[in-house]
Amino acid sequence: MIQININLVFTIINLIVLYLLMKKFLFGPVIRVMEQRKSMIDQQFAGAKENEQKALELKDQYEEALKSAKEESFRIMDQAKGEAKAQAERIMQDAGAQADEILAKAREDIRLEQEAAMKEMEGKVARLALDAAAKILGEKSGSEQDLSLYDQFIEKAGDPYDRNVH
Amino acid sequence: MSIKGGSETGNLSSTLMEELENKTVFTIPVFGGIPVAESVVVTWVIMAVLVVLSLILVRNLSVENPSRKQLLLETGISFLQNFFQDILGEEGKRYIPYLMTTVIYIGIANIAGVFGFTPPTKDLNVTIGLAVMSIVLIEYAGFHKRGAKGFLKSFMEPVPIMLPINILEIAIRPTSLCMRLFGNVLGSFVVMKLLEFICPAVLPIPFSLYFDVFDGFIQAYVFVFLTSLFIKEAIE
Numbered sequence: 194m195i196q197i198n199i200n201l202v203f204t205i206i207n208l209i210v211l212y213l214l215m216k217k218f219l220f221g222p223v224i225r226v227m228e229q230r231k232s233m234i235d236q237q238f239a240g241a242k243e244n245e246q247k248a249l250e251l252k253d254q255y256e257e258a259l260k261s262a263k264e265e266s267f268r269i270m271d272q273a274k275g276e277a278k279a280q281a282e283r284i285m286q287d288a289g290a291q292a293d294e295i296l297a298k299a300r301e302d303i304r305l306e307q308e309a310a311m312k313e314m315e316g317k318v319a320r321l322a323l324d325a326a327a328k329i330l331g332e333k334s335g336s337e338q339d340l341s342l343y344d345q346f347i348e349k350a351g352d353p354y355d356r357n358v359h
Numbered sequence: 360m361s362i363k364g365g366s367e368t369g370n371l372s373s374t375l376m377e378e379l380e381n382k383t384v385f386t387i388p389v390f391g392g393i394p395v396a397e398s399v400v401v402t403w404v405i406m407a408v409l410v411v412l413s414l415i416l417v418r419n420l421s422v423e424n425p426s427r428k429q430l431l432l433e434t435g436i437s438f439l440q441n442f443f444q445d446i447l448g449e450e451g452k453r454y455i456p457y458l459m460t461t462v463i464y465i466g467i468a469n470i471a472g473v474f475g476f477t478p479p480t481k482d483l484n485v486t487i488g489l490a491v492m493s494i495v496l497i498e499y500a501g502f503h504k505r506g507a508k509g510f511l512k513s514f515m516e517p518v519p520i521m522l523p524i525n526i527l528e529i530a531i532r533p534t535s536l537c538m539r540l541f542g543n544v545l546g547s548f549v550v551m552k553l554l555e556f557i558c559p560a561v562l563p564i565p566f567s568l569y570f571d572v573f574d575g576f577i578q579a580y581v582f583v584f585l586t587s588l589f590i591k592e593a594i595e
Contacts, residue, residue, distance in 0.1 A: 199393055207399065
């Protein structure tokens with residue numbers, strides 16, 4: 194019943210052979226497939242995580258861009274407002290200045306006109322006086338004589354009496 | 360056999376003794392004849408069945424869409440793998456395929472009686488062979504982990520006075536492993552033979568379920584569980 198013999202060696206050889214066979218034909222392929230699947234799943238998870246990360250980054254970027262765009266638009270609006278205000282002020286100022294200028298010019302014109310009218314009137318008065326003098330002094334005595342006569346008259350009579358002549 | 364008397368009892372014991380003998384199937388006619396026992400031949404049969412089954416099961420393995428057959432196979436193998444991995448940890452990973460082979464072999468060997476074969480584990484040579492392999496693996500694991508110096512030093516742990524006991528352990532561990540397995544299988548074999556002798560019809564079925572199937576798997580489990588525990592101890 195209990196006998197130890199050469200079959201012990203056979204058993205050990207059998208075990209080693211069985212181990213090698215099982216490793217080659219059963220455990221090897223199955224474990225390889227399981228590990229491949231595991232690595233595939235890990236890879237997919239890593240990919241998903243990476244994509245999520247990317248999406249978040251993009252979202253941040255967009256938000257940032259949106260924020261800066263808003264700021265930019267506010268800035269532009271402020272600037273435009275400021276510019277518009279400045280321009281309006283300038284236009285008002287210009288308009289005022291222009292109005293003043295026009296007024297001044299008008300005044301000057303009036304003054305000049307007045308002067309011109311005065312001068313003309315002076316001339317007319319002189320001729321009238323001359324005519325009057327000529328009429329008074331009698332007929333013809335040469336125009337040069339007349340003028341000097343007038344001057345003499347003016348000198349003697351003076352301007353203030355100018356009116357009296359007429 | 361229905362009537363039992365004194366002569367029948369003698370008949371029973373002689374039959375039983377005959378059954379317990381390890382039969383020699385054939386003799387290799389060299390060196391004055393090398394006997395090849397039944398256990399070795401049954402082991403060959405088991406090996407052939409396992410290899411053929413593996414070849415069939417491993418066919419068309421797919422990474423992306425495994426079939427039901429493949430899922431079942433993977434579940435089984437990952438169950439065994441996790442079982443050993445839990446005991447051995449990451450460092451003992453390299454010993455897992457051998458332990459899986461052993462548990463499958465012992466499990467099938469123990470229930471070989473169900474299929475009409477003599478369980479190979481009833482032969483002391485087989486259990487000694489298994490135990491020798493186990494102790495070689497255990498000591499190799501320690502040697503591999505610690506190197507020659509650390510391996511020798513490990514016999515003086517935890518205190519040098521333990522040295523003789525640690526050396527004795529090299530013999531005690533495989534002896535207890537092989538005797539436990541051998542005793543269980545032999546015992547259940549004897550009980551089953553007696554039951555078959557008394558009533559060969561329905562009676563042996565529940566007992567066969569216990570002694571052949573349940574006890575067979577329990578013994579396979581205990582054998583590899585202890586082996587892996589010892590390996591873990593050696594590589595710790």
